[in-house]
Amino acid sequence: MDNVLVENHEADVTVIGGGGAGLAAALSASENGCKNIIVLEKAGIGGNSSLAHDVFGTESPVQKRMGVDARKDDFFRIAMNWAHWSKINPRVVRAFIDKSGDTIRWLEEKGLRFELGQYYVNQSPLVRHTIAGEGAHLMKVLKKLCEDVGVRLLTQSAAKKIVRDGNGSVKGVIAESKDTKLVIKTKSVILATGGYGANPDFLKKSPYYNPDTMVNHGVRGNKGDGIVMATEIGAATAGIGNIMFHGPSAPRSAASLMKLDDNEYPVSILIREPETMWLNKLGKRFIDEGHNLSSFASAGPAAQQPGGVMFTVFDDRTRQIMEEEGIIWPGAYGGQKRETKKHTRPNVGEPLPGLGRELRILQEKGVALKITDSLEELAAFIGAKPEVLKNSIEEYNASCANGHDAVFCKDRRYLLPMATPPYYAIRGAAGICDAIGGVKINEHMEVVDHEENAIPGLFAAGSTTGGWETDNYCYELTGHLLGFALNSGRIAGENVAKYLL
Ligand SMILES: Cc1cc2nc3c(=O)[nH]c(=O)nc-3n(C[C@H](O)[C@H](O)[C@H](O)COP(=O)(O)OP(=O)(O)OC[C@H]3O[C@@H](n4cnc5c(N)ncnc54)[C@H](O)[C@@H]3O)c2cc1C
Structure with a gap:
C-alpha cells in the first residue's frame, strides 16, 4: 500500500475474524476480565456462522428440560472412534464436548432460544440445537452484546500480518481497511478467520476437491488468511484439506x-x-x-x-x-x-x-436433467x-x-x-459447507509450533484451526462446526484472560 493513511490502535486482545468463533472469543475474554478488545473483520460481522442453523451440545439445559440423555462421555467416544483415534487431538475434542452443554446455557442466558431436532432419520439422542432465528440471529445477538461491553468492532478491516517481539511473544497486528493501514499494538491475538472454502489453493489440498463441480456455500472472504498469518510466525498446522462436503444437490x-x-x-x-x-x-x-x-x-x-x-x-x-x-x-x-x-x-x-x-x-x-425412453x-x-x-x-x-x-x-x-420408461437422470454434486483444518492448537486454544510449544499470546478458534475433525463430517455430532466455533471461541477467551491477567 503506497501513500496510505496509517491509523494506530492499542489493544489487550485483538480478535481476527468476526464470525461465531471470533465474537464468542471476544465476549468470553470480556466476561473473564479483559478490557481493551478489538475485533478485526474483513467484511461485515457474521461469516459462515450467520448461515448456519444449529449448534451441537451435550448435557445442555435444553436436553435436560426435554429429558434427552446425551452424555459427554458417549459423544467424546463417538468423536474419537469416528477419527480412529488418529489425526485429531483427544484433549481438544474433550475440551469442546465438555463445554458444549454449558455454551447452550451461556447462549440461552443471552436470550437465544433452541429446539432439539433430528438431522438424520431416527437420530438419537438429539444433540442438534436448532437456533430460533438461525445463525443470522445468533450473530446479531453476539454483535450487540460485544458492542454493549465495549468491544471495538472494526469491520471492512482485513488483518495481514501478526508481529512477534524478540522473545517470540505476540506484540502487534498489521491490517488494511480500504486505503488505511492499521497498526495495532496488542498483547494477544485470537485468530478466528474461519475456513478456506473460498480459496482453491487450499481446497486443492483435499484429494476430493473438484473446482468444476463443487460450489462453496459459504462466504467469499474465507480464504485461510489465519493459517497464512500463523504459519508465517512459526505455527504448526493440522488437518488442512478437510473439506466438509454437504449435499449432493443439483446446481x-x-x-x-x-x-x-x-x-x-x-x-x-x-x-x-x-x-x-x-x-x-x-x-x-x-x-x-x-x-x-x-x-x-x-x-x-x-x-x-x-x-x-x-x-x-x-x-x-x-x-x-x-x-x-x-x-x-x-x-x-x-x-x-x-x-x-x-x-x-x-x-x-x-x-x-x-x-x-x-x-x-x-x-x-x-x-441438468434428462428425460428419455x-x-x-x-x-x-x-x-x-x-x-x-x-x-x-x-x-x-x-x-x-x-x-x-x-x-x-x-x-x-x-x-x-x-x-x-421414460427414465429420468438428475445431475448432482457435493457442495462445500466449510473447509476446515489449519492452525494447530492445544486444548487451551493456544496456537502451537512444530515442537508443540504454545506461541506466547497467540490463540485460535473455529474453522481456522485443525486437529478436531477428520476429512469427513461426524454427523452424529450434528452442529459441531458452529459448535466448535462457539466453544473454542469461549475457551480461547478464557485462556487469553489467564495469559494477560
Ligand atoms: C450454508 C451453510 C450452512 C451451515 N450450517 C451449519 C449448521 O447448521 N451447523 C453447523 O455446525 N455448522 C454449519 N455450517 C458451518 C459453520 O457455519 C462454520 O463451520 C462455522 O460457523 C465457522 O465459524 P468461524 O467463526 O470459525 O468462521 P466464520 O463464521 O466463517 O467467520 C470467519 C470470519 O473471519 C473473517 N475473516 C477472514 N479472513 C480475515 C482477515 N484476514 N481479517 C479479518 N477478518 C477475516 C471472515 O470475513 C468471516 O467473517 C454451515 C456453513 C454454511 C456455509
Missing part, C-alpha cells in the same frame, strides 16, 4: 425450482431420494442410496466419484410414486420440513402434483458407456426382484426397479 438457480401447487421446491429435493439409483459418470452405483445418515454421509462419497459428479436416476413408475405419495427424505433434514427465505421443502409424504410436468419444463429450461440417451447424458449403464440397471433390477441388494445392502423397502 442452485431460479431455473431449477419446480412449481408444485402453491409451492416452489428445488429439484434437489429429489436427489437423495432412497427409492432412486445413484450412479457415477461411469454408470456405476457407488452407495446404498437408502442409508439415512445425513447429507454429509451422502456428499462425501459423491465427492469422491470421478469428476465429482453423481446422477440420481429413476423410472416413470418411481416418478409417479413420488408425485402421488410424496418423497421420503425431502432434503438434508431428516424428514423435517424446513422453511427458508429462498424456498421450502415438502413434508415427508406430501404429494407433489405436477412433478412430471415440472421436470419436463426444467429439462426445456436447460437444467432410451437407455443409450440416458448413458450419453451421464457420460457412461451404454453397456455399463445397462449392466448396472440389470444388476439393480435383479436386486429389486430378489428383495436383496447383494452389493450395497440397500433396505429392500427402497428397491424399486428401473423398468418403466
Whole structure:
C-alpha cells in the first residue's frame, strides 16, 4: 500500500475474524476480565456462522428440560472412534464436548432460544440445537452484546500480518481497511478467520476437491488468511484439506425450482431420494442410496466419484410414486420440513402434483436433467458407456426382484426397479459447507509450533484451526462446526484472560 493513511490502535486482545468463533472469543475474554478488545473483520460481522442453523451440545439445559440423555462421555467416544483415534487431538475434542452443554446455557442466558431436532432419520439422542432465528440471529445477538461491553468492532478491516517481539511473544497486528493501514499494538491475538472454502489453493489440498463441480456455500472472504498469518510466525498446522462436503444437490438457480401447487421446491429435493439409483459418470452405483445418515454421509462419497459428479436416476413408475405419495427424505433434514427465505421443502409424504410436468419444463429450461425412453440417451447424458449403464440397471433390477441388494445392502423397502420408461437422470454434486483444518492448537486454544510449544499470546478458534475433525463430517455430532466455533471461541477467551491477567 503506497501513500496510505496509517491509523494506530492499542489493544489487550485483538480478535481476527468476526464470525461465531471470533465474537464468542471476544465476549468470553470480556466476561473473564479483559478490557481493551478489538475485533478485526474483513467484511461485515457474521461469516459462515450467520448461515448456519444449529449448534451441537451435550448435557445442555435444553436436553435436560426435554429429558434427552446425551452424555459427554458417549459423544467424546463417538468423536474419537469416528477419527480412529488418529489425526485429531483427544484433549481438544474433550475440551469442546465438555463445554458444549454449558455454551447452550451461556447462549440461552443471552436470550437465544433452541429446539432439539433430528438431522438424520431416527437420530438419537438429539444433540442438534436448532437456533430460533438461525445463525443470522445468533450473530446479531453476539454483535450487540460485544458492542454493549465495549468491544471495538472494526469491520471492512482485513488483518495481514501478526508481529512477534524478540522473545517470540505476540506484540502487534498489521491490517488494511480500504486505503488505511492499521497498526495495532496488542498483547494477544485470537485468530478466528474461519475456513478456506473460498480459496482453491487450499481446497486443492483435499484429494476430493473438484473446482468444476463443487460450489462453496459459504462466504467469499474465507480464504485461510489465519493459517497464512500463523504459519508465517512459526505455527504448526493440522488437518488442512478437510473439506466438509454437504449435499449432493443439483446446481442452485431460479431455473431449477419446480412449481408444485402453491409451492416452489428445488429439484434437489429429489436427489437423495432412497427409492432412486445413484450412479457415477461411469454408470456405476457407488452407495446404498437408502442409508439415512445425513447429507454429509451422502456428499462425501459423491465427492469422491470421478469428476465429482453423481446422477440420481429413476423410472416413470418411481416418478409417479413420488408425485402421488410424496418423497421420503425431502432434503438434508431428516424428514423435517424446513422453511427458508429462498424456498421450502415438502413434508415427508406430501404429494407433489405436477412433478412430471415440472421436470419436463426444467429439462426445456436447460437444467441438468434428462428425460428419455432410451437407455443409450440416458448413458450419453451421464457420460457412461451404454453397456455399463445397462449392466448396472440389470444388476439393480435383479436386486429389486430378489428383495436383496447383494452389493450395497440397500433396505429392500427402497428397491424399486428401473423398468418403466421414460427414465429420468438428475445431475448432482457435493457442495462445500466449510473447509476446515489449519492452525494447530492445544486444548487451551493456544496456537502451537512444530515442537508443540504454545506461541506466547497467540490463540485460535473455529474453522481456522485443525486437529478436531477428520476429512469427513461426524454427523452424529450434528452442529459441531458452529459448535466448535462457539466453544473454542469461549475457551480461547478464557485462556487469553489467564495469559494477560
Ligand atoms: C450454508 C451453510 C450452512 C451451515 N450450517 C451449519 C449448521 O447448521 N451447523 C453447523 O455446525 N455448522 C454449519 N455450517 C458451518 C459453520 O457455519 C462454520 O463451520 C462455522 O460457523 C465457522 O465459524 P468461524 O467463526 O470459525 O468462521 P466464520 O463464521 O466463517 O467467520 C470467519 C470470519 O473471519 C473473517 N475473516 C477472514 N479472513 C480475515 C482477515 N484476514 N481479517 C479479518 N477478518 C477475516 C471472515 O470475513 C468471516 O467473517 C454451515 C456453513 C454454511 C456455509
